[in-house]
Amino acid sequence: MKLxxxxxxxxxxxxxxxxxxxxxxxxxxxxxAGTVSASAAGTxxxxxxxxxxxxxxxxxxxxxxxxxxxxPDLNAVRGANGKAMLATSGGADSAGWEGAWLLMxxxxxxxxxxxxxxxxxxxxxxxxxxxxxxNFAYWTVTLAEDCALTDDxxxxxxxxxxxxxxxxxxxxxxxxxxxxxxxxxYVRGELNGQPVCGFIPxxxxxx
Numbered sequence: 001m002k003l004x005x006x007x008x009x010x011x012x013x014x015x016x017x018x019x020x021x022x023x024x025x026x027x028x029x030x031x032x033a034g035t036v037s038a039s040a041a042g043t044x045x046x047x048x049x050x051x052x053x054x055x056x057x058x059x060x061x062x063x064x065x066x067x068x069x070x071x072p073d074l075n076a077v078r079g080a081n082g083k084a085m086l087a088t089s090g091g092a093d094s095a096g097w098e099g100a101w102l103l104m105x106x107x108x109x110x111x112x113x114x115x116x117x118x119x120x121x122x123x124x125x126x127x128x129x130x131x132x133x134x135n136f137a138y139w140t141v142t143l144a145e146d147c148a149l150t151d152d153x154x155x156x157x158x159x160x161x162x163x164x165x166x167x168x169x170x171x172x173x174x175x176x177x178x179x180x181x182x183x184x185x186y187v188r189g190e191l192n193g194q195p196v197c198g199f200i201p202x203x204x205x206x207x
Contacts, residue, residue: 038170041139044207050137050173052186054093054105066123068116070151070160071188071195072101079114079151079158086118096134103134112157115199136172141187143167144206149198153177153184160198161191175199 041047068084069076078084086092092106100120107113149161154177163169170188183202190196 038138038140041141041171041207042137047137047139047171047185047202047205047207048174050135052095052103052134052173052175054095056095057091057093058104066118068104068114068118069101070116071197072098072103072117072119073195074119075194076117077160077191077194077196079116079160084114084116084151086114086116096132098134098136108157111155113152113154114158115151115153117197134173139171140168141171141185142206143169143200143204145204147200147204149187149189149196149200151198153182153199160196161189163189163200169200171205172197174202 064087066086067078068086069078070084071077086104086106087109092104095103095105097103097120098117101117102120102123103115104118105113105115143163143165145165147163148156148159149163150156150159152158153175167189172186172188175184175186176182184199185202185205186197186199188195188197
């Protein structure tokens with residue numbers, strides 16, 4: 001009986017360790033260099049003025065493969081257990097540049113979607129044609145409720161981390177798919193020392 005209890009306790013402990021940890025700190029690095037300068041948050045109305053707009057389509061070759069990071073930083077968390085790759089012949093679209101990084105959205109081959117960053121030096125010339133810079137707020141915000149952070153704001157097919165009520169993150173922009181889609185805040189934080197960006201419910205922020 002004692003052995004069974006020990007095995008059960010050990011199993012529970014291992015499962016807890018396997019869960020994504022909360023994003024506990026403001027991210028220190030931006031574009032792999034320099035410090036993120038986060039200012040005090042504006043109003044909810046002002047927050048909606050910083051919008052992520054996808055729309056610049058890119059034709060991808062059948063054999064094209066690009067590493068995808070959750071944040072514009074080579075040390076950033078990556079989805080798919082650290083192996084996220086843009087590898088699809090179905091095409092992808094982008095929202096804009098942040099330094100030498102392009103924010104892209106694409107449909108995964110196994111279903112669902114992913115939004116993430118691809119470094120310019122990994123893109124071919126056809127893919128990097130054209131696109132504006134993203135417009136981010138860089139505000140320090142506090143969470144009003146517990147929430148999950150995902151890189152898929154269309155289907156929530158993958159959770160990157162969990163954040164607790166009262167935690168502070170950096171608010172970047174507003175995102176909504178279509179006119180009836182769920183409202184999201186695109187935020188940045190740290191997960192076990194690694195920068196991570198993703199989408200949380202817009203309503204989860206204490207405005």
